[in-house]
Amino acid sequence: MSSNEPFVFYTERRLVALTGTKAKNLRELTESLRTVPGSCVFYHTHHQYVSHHFERPVFYNDFATWVSEALQERRLGEELAAIDLLSFTSVRQLREAILAVLERYLAGKQGPPRECPPGEEFHFARSQSFIMRTGVVAGSLEDFVDKLSHVSNLSLFYHFFEARLRLERPTNDFSQWLADQGHERLAKAIDRLDPYAMTLDELRDEIVRLTRNYARG
Amino acid sequence: MPTLQDYQEIVGPEVIDEMKVVAARVGSRSLQNINSTPVGGGVAEILTRFIPLLRELGIDATWDVIKGNQAFFNVTKAFHNALHGKQEEISEEMLEVFRETTEANLREMNLTGDVILVHDPQPAGLIAKKKEIGRQWIWRCHIDISSPDRRVWNFLRPWVEQYDASIFSMPDFAQELSIPQYLVAPSIDPLSDKNKELEQGYIDSVLEKYHLDPGRPIVTQISRFDRLKDPLGVIAAYRMVRRRHDCQLVLAGGGATDDPEGAEVLREVQQAAADDPDIRVLELPPFSDLEINALVRGSTVIMQKSIKEGFGLTVSEALWKRKPVIGGAVGGIRIQVINGVTGYLVHSPEGAANRLSRLLGDRALRKAMGENGYLHVKQNFLLTRHVKDYMLLMIALDHTQEDIVHLD
Structure with a gap:
């Protein structure tokens, strides 16, 4: 799909x-x-x-x-x-x-x-979380990786940690969107990351690296 | 008065942008602050800076002060001490003075805010007006009430529980209350005289004024002369360290003139230091903020060896200046000093001496810890974060039972 x-x-x-x-x-x-x-x-x-x-x-x-x-x-x-x-x-x-x-x-x-x-x-x-739009939207894979490099750590935290555990979504929001776009291999690779073993900055770097490698084929 | 632009140069545009995003969600709600004194004291100091920043962010923020006579302020001073856990005689007459002053203020005060933020116990009784005028009310407790005198707390509590929410500075200060309790840590103002950047020439001149040698390490504790700050323990630690490391010790603080116990502690400290020309005991007058700033900036290591502490913002003030801090493992010091990262937490003069030796002997470690401390304060204990938390609280009042609030 x-x-x-x-x-x-x-x-x-x-x-x-x-x-x-x-x-x-x-x-x-x-x-x-x-x-x-x-x-x-x-x-x-x-x-x-x-x-x-x-x-x-x-x-x-x-x-x-x-x-x-x-x-x-x-x-x-x-x-x-x-x-x-x-x-x-x-x-x-x-x-x-x-x-x-x-x-x-x-x-x-x-x-x-x-x-x-x-x-x-x-x-x-x-904790009480107040969720709001950043105003940043990504239309393509290239756009996504570019924007991801610049959003705040709190945005990353929301899409990776809150979405899965508190909103009980089956995976993190990035993987969900990528799978919907037909990038299932990349979606799975990001889903397999262990966000608990790294800082948020390291997590971001890792997602960016995986996405760039995937885009290069 | 500093503007958002001035703060942006220190905290970066992303922090200011974030404040603007939250301010936009507050919308047209106005915020009325009420406390008991227009000048002097931490609360007045904070409000002086808060109000213009909130206004610049587009929020209609105001600040009013309750009226009270000397008898009332004597009562509230006793309340303050009793809430801190100190033994105080509280008579029925004193409670009556408090009630009467509250009544007088209820008659006179113009309560105009959509959100009314009441600071500390003195004006807490204004909540009686809620039945008549409605509005949203927050009680902000700035003091340490981890082990309050029950009589005073039980007297205040029926008022406190009429508020829509309360704010405390530390998890330990939370009470069993029927209303929501929020945690908002205090903050330092990076642009105040106590914290702003200083010219090296000025720092040198202050060191010279107090006969300190900038060529040799300086260990400093800034605090009132109070047994709970353990100045004698600091001298003991210094003496242990002096066997191996050349250094000078500064114990600087005020508050000894109007406090009999403070004067006694000051005498004890002066006696303990009398035979050592490398110890400076400085009794600084009020409004010595620039000199305190310079003393900290000119120091090698900062001590805050308290035995009991509310929050202990002197720690953040030192960390902000990239100084490693050796602090007593009590109160708010424990969340400012991350042990082994921004300084060391200690339980005894021996522990302090051990850590001080380590720091005096390792310039690279001091530098790394100083940098960590600066970042820790920048992320968690600056005025800008405090302002943002208050704005979030204004929004939170409509959602106190929700864990996740979707604002768009």
Whole structure:
């Protein structure tokens, strides 16, 4: 199937909302994680990608960081960090996977739960995204790669991360559009990228490189 | 007053464009800010810069100040301390003074904004007018209420919960409230006297004025003389480092004149420093922003070794000047100092000494961390981001329950 619809670049602005829910040990973290809004799960596993572009954090997800640093549960921290975010297409699945790791660990734990030092509690927050058009539109493959090189990281984040996980689209928006245009091989190659293993700038470079190579044949 | 164009030269056109995009979505909604003082203090300082920028972005922004007598401000000062977790005697009479002043302001104040943004506890009671006039109301809490005195908080809370939304500076300050709570970090103004670029000649002249040798490393902590800022811990760390590294130490701050405890801490610090000609204890008068700026720019490493801290914007002020910061792992310092990236987080004078030795011995590391710190502040803690967040909040008021809001 091919369509002549152009690719419309959207971008997002974000606010962080606080829930007032906090945890000081693994049990509280697990219990709250069952009930907080899905947008909390998304925020704590994704906000690091857009917070600082100049440095890769040790762990991208806040649960892994907090468990390692505030609770000194290094092994669990590594297990949480190793959860493959790319294998989920909904926040619900992602939440269940994190809960499964926490519950398995708690089941094997003896004695009272370890508590974080006062002042280092885990505070659940959620992100609220405001989606708007950038005014940038691409009609052809050449046009697409050219425009992609110049849109903001937040635009890239929206089309790659938000669209898949929060809007529950089957793939990222770029791959979807490229497949609709008949560029299925390129669409698949971009879909196979692991955006969680790179910074947004690196992700953009990689998509641009794949698209240019494809266009050259 | 600086214009958007002035900020654009610092933050780049993309940031200003983004502000314009958000401003266009705010549309014709007007924003009325209300606080308790026209000059002095962080809130007034921020509003002085915010209002012209918002207006330039096409938003009808205004700023009004409530009236109160000395008795009222004594009460709100006690409230402020109690919300910070300090022990304060709060009498029924004091609560009555607060109620009466609120009533007087409700009678006199002209509430005109479509969105009314009320800053801090002093004017919080104006929300009583909402029943009559409607509008959208936001309460902006600038202070650290991570462990508030329950009596004061329970007194204010029924008012706070009538607002449409609240804003806090740190996740730790969030409360269990029935209204939406947003996180908006404070910011520094890159064009203020405290932060703007300075001529090297001026920096040199300030160092000379305070008998500092620009040829030798300078370690500086800028903060009030307050035990919670641990100035004695900074001196202890410096003494440990001095065994291996030649350096000078500056402890500069104000606030000791009108605060008995501050005066006592200053005396202790002066005593601890008395036998060392390389320690400068500087009690700076108010309006010393340019000199503070120069002292930081002339320094090699900045310390903010607090034991307790609200946000600690002095950290961002130093990072903006490309200085690595060694900070206590408390409060907002933890989100400004990314450990090992923009500086180091420490828990003791020994930890501070260890990190200080490392930094004094490695020019390349200082430079790399300084650059990271500058970028971190540029992305997260500048006034332009703060203005943009307020505009987004005006939009968010219509969508508080939605996670994803499609604006086109």
